[in-house]
Amino acid sequence: MNQSSLAFAGVLLLAVTTPLQAQSVNAGRGEVPVTVPASWDQDAPAPLIVLLHGYTSSGARHDAYFGMSDIADEYGFLLLAPDGNREEGGDWNRFWNGSDACCDLERSGVDDVGYILALIDAVSEQWSVDPLRVYLVGHSNGGFMSYRIAYEHPERIAAIASLAGAAQGSQRPPPAAPVNILQIHGTADEVIRYGGGEIGENRYPGASATVAQWARWNGCNREARGREARDLDASLPGHETGALVYVAGCAPGGRVTLWTISSGSHSPRFIKSFAAQIVEWLYAHPKPGD
Numbered sequence: 001m002n003q004s005s006l007a008f009a010g011v012l013l014l015a016v017t018t019p020l021q022a023q024s025v026n027a028g029r030g031e032v033p034v035t036v037p038a039s040w041d042q043d044a045p046a047p048l049i050v051l052l053h054g055y056t057s058s059g060a061r062h063d064a065y066f067g068m069s070d071i072a073d074e075y076g077f078l079l080l081a082p083d084g085n086r087e088e089g090g091d092w093n094r095f096w097n098g099s100d101a102c103c104d105l106e107r108s109g110v111d112d113v114g115y116i117l118a119l120i121d122a123v124s125e126q127w128s129v130d131p132l133r134v135y136l137v138g139h140s141n142g143g144f145m146s147y148r149i150a151y152e153h154p155e156r157i158a159a160i161a162s163l164a165g166a167a168q169g170s171q172r173p174p175p176a177a178p179v180n181i182l183q184i185h186g187t188a189d190e191v192i193r194y195g196g197g198e199i200g201e202n203r204y205p206g207a208s209a210t211v212a213q214w215a216r217w218n219g220c221n222r223e224a225r226g227r228e229a230r231d232l233d234a235s236l237p238g239h240e241t242g243a244l245v246y247v248a249g250c251a252p253g254g255r256v257t258l259w260t261i262s263s264g265s266h267s268p269r270f271i272k273s274f275a276a277q278i279v280e281w282l283y284a285h286p287k288p289g290d
Contacts, residue, residue: 025080025126027118032059034123035069035079047133047283048123050116051081052142054164055103056093059083062139065267067275075279078127080119084141085110098144099168101202102192113149117156132287136160137278140192140266143183147210150179158253158287161278164192164266166204167213174217178254180285181214182278183207184232184241186264194260211246211258218254220246230277233261233268240264252288257281 024031040046053062059081063069072079084094087106097104097112104110123129134157138146143165150157151168152175159180185207187194196206205213215224224246229239240263246256261268 023126025119025122027115027122029083029085029115032080032082032119034127035072035081036127037072037076037078039073039076040078040127042128045128045130045133047075047077047135048120048129049077049079049135049137049279049282050120051079052096052116052136052138052145053081053084053094054140054142055095056091057139058094062142065139065270066137066278067270068137068279071275071279075276075283077279078123078129080123082116082119084112084145096141096145098141098146098148099166099202099204101166101169101199101204102144103141103199105200112145113152116145116149117153120156130286132289133158133283134287135282137163137282138165139163140165143192144204150181151175154179159282159285161282162210163268164189166192166196166206167210169196169203169205178218178251179214180253181211181218181256182259182281182285183211183257184259184261186233186261186266186268188263189266191266207258207260211244211256215246215250215256218246218250218256220250220254220256221248223248224256224258230259231271232259232274232277233264234271235269236261236263253285255285 023034063081084096086092095103136146143162146160147167150160154175154177161182163184224244227243230241231239232241242260244258
């Protein structure tokens with residue numbers, strides 16, 4: 001996989017929606033808009049969703065693509081959609097330092113984990129955030145970034161939803177705590193391949209290997225169970241997405257799910273309810289309380 005292919009996949013020419021209420025926080029890289037639901041109440045801690053874009057894209061483009069701010073009022077969550085750093089030179093592409101494979105291609109070593117955690121802290125200082133319902137949703141490079149944060153700081157994250165991302169390819173010890181995992185991936189993805197692949201000299205695992213690794217870490221039984229098919233991609237007929245779940249034996253807060261979009265591409269054309277399906281899955285998987 002070369003850099004130009006990643007760049008082409010990351011460009012989404014979509015109109016940006018304007019949230020009903022938008023404020024901002026700053027964690028050292030400039031102002032980042034915060035979508036605040038109309039129903040927000042200081043005395044009722046709200047879930048926080050952090051939306052992480054793909055390589056070359058932006059937070060605003062991915063909010064338009066996923067449609068998260070469109071349903072923030074309905075579901076009552078706070079939303080952050082930050083921008084990654086830009087590369088030095090060339091097309092000045094935005095990226096996240098998500099793993100060895102993706103996508104700090106210039107090896108800058110930028111601390112994106114620390115930056116995103118600082119953003120979460122900044123939001124929590126200004127608004128009442130439920131610490132048991134802090135979620136990451138990432139596409140491609142943003143999915144890689146979500147897995148990295150979940151692995152390095154599992155105590156902070158209740159669940160992640162990764163579209164066409166992957167975990168770190170190298171063998172590592174289990175994280176310090178379980179995290180609920182949802183991986184969504186198309187079998188016809190030619191950018192981040194469903195069965196795994198390489199970016200430069202660095203390999204990334206496939207969708208099945210990624211969820212199996214997290215299932216082991218979370219203490220789940222090895223065999224996943226099938227669930228009813230879903231409809232996620234408007235360009236494909238019927239209920240094209242199969243669902244596998246690891247539930248038996250999983251530690252509290254450690255459910256693992258794979259949604260496989262049969263013949264799905266790297267950037268599916270979502271049906272209208274896609275964002276709602278993601279949010280409902282996240283809401284069903286909070287971090288366990290004391």
